[in-house]
Amino acid sequence: MIGRGQVKFRDIVKMHGEFAALKGVNFDIEPGEFFALLGPSGSGKSTTLRILAGLDAPTAGHVFIDDKDVTSTDARDRDIAMVFQSYALYPHMTVAENIAFPLEMARLPKASIGPAVQDAARKVKIEHLLDRKPGQLSGGQQQRCALARAIVRKARLFLLDEPLSNLDAKLRLETRAELKKLQRSLGVTAVYVTHDQEEAMTLADRMAVFMAGEIQQVGTPAEVFTQPNSIDIAGFIGNPPMNLVPAHYTNGDIIVAGRRLKTAADLAGEREVIAGLRPSALRISPDGLNARVDLVEDLGDTAVLDLNCSGTTMRMRVGDHDVPREGDTICVTARPQDIHLFDPTTRKRL
Ligand SMILES: Nc1ncnc2c1ncn2[C@@H]1O[C@H](COP(=O)(O)OP(=O)(O)O)[C@@H](O)[C@H]1O
Ligand SMILES: [Mg+2]
Incomplete structure (x- = not known):
């Protein structure tokens, strides 16, 4: 049977001496899903991805791919393609040779390698660069080369660890959109590590939010945004x-x-x-909290206000008309359904 790219993590623990990098991680990824591992730096995202790839062994727990326990299966035999933040291209090889490399390793017949390389290069729009060396490419082009090398193998699982973080802001947005289209058209399962909540929100079908070696929430971007289940997640998602x-x-x-x-x-x-x-749920109204506008950050089409409500500071997002001025006193409120309540002790949603 051809693998479909379904993943299960069961009670995965990873110790580094006394330090628990992962404290019992569980999740399921469905075939064809774009699944993001989101969380602050050091929360265990890359460790999770490396364990899924077979590059690291868990201290305890089991990893299943397509219902087969692969916990002790070699990385090479897991049928996985991976793209890292550092593109890890071979500098002495041309782009074509870099892309061909996984197929050479798999000892594919020579005659089929050329067309496969062409095909992968076309999908990421670098067919005109096949004779160059990585050193002659821009950051964005190197990233595409790394992607082509990953997709050329037609693996069932596609793992990406912060693949866009070396690109400048504009290129990052363009590549993000293309990456999503590419994943859709290939129909592969993608597991995508990022610390950038906006990236996870826009790319993922579902995401797991990591905090200090644990998953605190799994859900669609909309679920995590509208129903954050802890103070930590509420404070991490949204800008x-x-x-x-x-x-x-x-x-x-x-x-x-x-x-x-x-x-x-x-x-x-x-x-x-x-x-x-x-900040986007606060509205100016005739009654509510009295707020002094301490600072106005004009972002062009919206503005973000720093408010002082009798000593409690809050931020508010407003449209580009009727922006109050610094020093103004305004009255703000929120709709009942837009007020989230959390337990101060357990930090969980009430
Ligand atoms: N080989 C190692 N030895 C000791 N600690 C490690 C090792 N690898 C990772 N860690 C620690 O495990 C934690 C999780 O790391 P990582 O999964 O890379 O985080 P993330 O990718 O979310 O930024 C971090 O605190 C990191 O310092
Ligand atoms: Mg990482």
């Missing part, structure tokens, strides 16, 4: 990130910065909470 302010909950309302706001929550009694309000 600018969600405002997280101490508040007192009582009978469906919160008291924050001395004012009462209605929430959609239905918790019993009274308690202290952390209220989460996205």
